[in-house]
Amino acid sequence: MIFDAEKEQKITKGQTIIEPTSGNTGIGLAMIAKIKGYKMIAVMPDSVSQERVSLLKSFGADIIFSEGKEGTNGSIKLAQKISSENPEYFMPFQYGNQASIKAHYYTTGLEITKQMPDVTHFVSGLGTGGTLMGVGKRLKEFNESIKIIATAPHPDDVVQGLRSIEHGYIPPILDLDKLDGRIMVEAEESFYWTKKVMETHGLFVGVSSGATLATCVKMSKRLENSIIVTIFADGGWKYLSSGIYEKEFSEIANDIDGKVWW
Template identity: 35%
Template sequence: MENRTSKYNIHNGRGIASNITELIGNTPLVRLNKIGSGLKAEIILKLESFNPTHSAKDRPALYMIKKAEQEGKLIPSSIVIESTSGNTGIALAAVCAAKGYRLMLTMPENFSVERRRLLRLLGAELVLTPAELGMQGAIEKTAELKAKLPQAFIPNQFENPANPESHYKTTAEEIWRDTDGKVDILVAGVGTGGTISGIARGLKAAKPSIRIIAVEPAESPVISGGEPQPHLIQGIGAGFIPRILSLELIDKVIRVPGKEAVNMALRLAREEGIMAGISSGAALWAALETAKQAENSGKLIVASCRTAANGICPACLWVTRSIFTYINMCIYC
C-alpha cells in the first residue's frame, strides 16, 4: 500500500508518520532540576531515548541503510549483515523490518537471552559465534557470510561515514536550534565515534568557540592514550580508536569510572525521573565535573544521553545486589 498524506495532525506537529523511520530524531532537551543544583553552569540533557528503539543508534542505522539504497548497494533482494551485540543491532532490526530487508546479525553466544529475544522479535536472524572468540569472532563470521552471499550489504558502523553524517545533519542541527545557538559545551561518550564526531562537526561549523568533551571509561582509556581493558560502561569504550572518530574536533577527554557511571544513571532515575543507560550516566558525571570548573560559570552544557530506560528491564532489578549482573543481563545498556 502506498503512503498517503493525512489531513489530521497529531499533537507534536509532525502529522501522521508513514512508517516508524520517520519518527527517528527530533529528540527533546531537558533541564536537570536536582542533580547539579547550585552549580553556576547549566546542564541540559539530549534524550536520545525518545527515538523509536530508545537509543541514538536509530539515526546511523537509518542513514547507513538509506545511503546504501542511494548508492545501489541495497535492492529488495539484498540481505543486511552486521556484527553487533548492542543497540545498533536493535536499531538495524527495526529499520530493516520497516523497509522490508532481511537482516542477519552475528554476535557471541554468551550475550543475554533477553537481547536475542528482542532482536528475533524484530525479525532479525541471529548467527551465534563461540564466546571465547569475542566480538572478533562475530566480525570474522560476518566476512564469511558476505563471501557466501554476494548480494549482502555490511553497514560496518565503525567505518561507515554515514554514521557521523547522520548526527551532523540531524542531532547537531537539533541542538543548535533548540538552544537558540547558546550551547557552549558538548559532552558525549565515544563508542563508534559517530555521535560525537557528527555533532562536533556541525556545532563547530556554527560556533567555533564550542568545546567538545569526549567521555571514555577510566578502566579502558584508549582515546587518551591508555590500554584497552574490561570495563562496566557498555556502549562506549570500544577498546580501539574507530576510523570515523574525528580526534581533531575533540578539545578534552574525561575518564569516567564505571561505578560512578552506574551510580549517576541510578540518580537520574531517582532524582529526575529519567531512566537512562550507564553510558548516559557517564556523560552526566563528566558534565557535572565540567560544570564545577570556575571557567565554565554561566555556560550552557549539553550532555548526550545515548540510551534508554534500563530500569524497565526485569534483569536490572538486580542492580542493588550486583553491578556485574546488571551489566551482563540488561538489553539496553
C-alpha cells in the first residue's frame, strides 16, 4: 500500500500515516514508516493485546484507542473522522485499498501456485478480505475450479477481529460473490486448534490460524482427494499475555470476551 501510494505521489517524506487496524497491519505500517521516514498513527480498539501496543510503540507509532466493544468497526469510524479533520494525513485504508489485493495477487497467490500447483481449496480468515481477494484472483486465473473459502466467526462469538459480515460492515475491497463459501467457527475450536498445531507440529501460531485450521479440518472430513491450502497469518507471540497457550479454554473464557485476535 505504501509503495503504491509513493508511486502515485499520494504521500511524501515526513507525512503522517493514519490507519484503523486491529494491530497487525498497523505494526507493518509502523515498521515501514520508520524505515522510510513517515510518522505513524494507529487507531485501534482498546481491547487489543498489550503486545500489539508495545510493538507499535517500539516502531515509534502513536496510538489512538477506539472503544473496544465496537471492535475494528469503531476504529474505522474514528480514523475516518480524524483523517477528515486532518487532510494532511495519509490513510492507506486497508479495507478499501486495491493495493492490498495486488500484494496478495503478486506474492501470496503466486507462491501458492508455484509451491502447491495441485491445490483444490484455499482457506483464509476474513479481516479486510485482501488475502481472499488477491489470492483468490490468482488461483482462479491459474485454475478456475479452485474453491476460495472464508473462515468467519459465529456473529455473537468472542473471537474478535474475524470479520463477521453480520456485524454490518462489508469492506469495500471484499466482493462476496468471489467467495465459494464461508465456514463459521466457534471461539473454542479456534483456540483448540491453535494449541493442537503447537503440540503436533511445533507451530506457535496466532488464534486466527487456529480458526483457519479448524475450517480445514471440517472441510477435509467432507472432501475426498482435496488439497487444501490455508494461511497462518501470524505467530503466537502477540497473544502470550492472554494465557491461551498455558490454560484450558474454560479457565480463560471469561477473560477473552471482547479481545481482538485478528
